[in-house]
Amino acid sequence: MFKILAFSFNLIALLFFNFLLEDVTVEQNLPDRVEQGNEFVVTVTIDKSTIEGYAKFQVVLPEGVTATEIETGVAKFNFESKKAKFVWMTLPEERVFEISYKVTVNDPSLTEIPVGGTFSYLDENQRMTVDLPARIVKMGKEVIIVEEIPEAEVTVARTIKSVSEHLYLITLDIHYSNITGFAKIQDIVPSGSDVRPEGAEDAVFSILDTKVKYVWMNFPEDGHDISVSYFVDLTDAESKKISEIAGEFAFIHDGESRKIQITNPSAIDFVEIEKPELAVKETPKEVIPVAIETVDLIEQEIPAKKPVDIPVTSTPSPQTGVIYKVQVMAAHKSVNVSTYFNKIYKFSNKVEMDAHQGWMKYLTGGHDKYVSARDMRNSYNQNYTFKGPFVVAYNNGERITVQEALMITNQKWVN
16 A cells, blocks of 8 residues: 555656646747837747757748848758748757747838747657747837817907996907816905806805906816906906906916906996895904805905005015915904914914905915915814814915915925
8 A cells, every 4th residue: 555655646746847848938039129120030048958869840921021040050941931940859958948039021011010930749659749939029010199289269359238337247258179177267456346256167266355266277178269258347346447358268288278368348238137135244243264165265255345554563474476365364453463362362373464455464484385374274273272273375475276286386386
């Protein structure tokens, strides 16, 4: 019984050992592309393991292609009927050896040449094969197709209709094609004007100082006519001339910022419509930002009816470029920034005051990255009792919306 087990073990070990020895491998080396000329060289490396005797390597090439030998070793080379053959009556003594041949493309219409091959040999009078998967050699210089970006076309027309004395309906008609991504309309109205949006076409509407803005983070892709409109009441405005309204349409095309000036019409029509309810001009005790996710994108405040001169005790230091800050409070009364916030909120960071739209706005920090200001705002929400601090932006000392700052600095908004 023991002899039978020992014999079985030895037989299995021998078969396994022979299996390891008879691992024949074939690899080929050739270029992926031939930019100049019409020929290339293929080198084939063969690991014959323990096999000996007769063997053959054959590759079939397409019509219009020929092959000539370069290195055959002891093999006999032949090319006929699109077949290149290396034949060994007896394989070389070396276990690993190379053969090579040159491929010439005679048909200039051929742009791709498949090259594979089959290595055949005898093992105990049984025919065995090793197949090489075909590789494609491309002929000629690579043609890089650059997608042409169609030119953007856009026209913006402003119409002004008189609703009643000092009350007007402003409509901006946009006809466009090939515009996508960020876009913005900005109108400048007389100081003291009361404005209410009428139609926004999926844009985000905001008012800052005398700037009326419609902002699209993703402008509608399908080119068609769209319109935005707003009412403007000049009753309390410094100027009653509606013709002083001026604006522009800005967008980004092929990575380049472009602007189109919007001109006023030559005539103003009168239209009978129900007078809209415009914003009630009351003086709030303190501004609390709207508690929505977009609070960092659009500052929503109700300006005082008649801004008054308030003595400034501390103003932000002059800065260049875009700066993101956190506004922690806004009020009509000035406070001593050196002591007030530490006493009321236990807040010891430096606070600056900016007189803006008749309000005293109290700011802290100064970051060139929006996300840094966002993190500071979140920290203040967690650790202090401020009533909704939010991120604001300045460009060369001028307060702008956060969307504009993100566009200028090529940053993305994060919640």
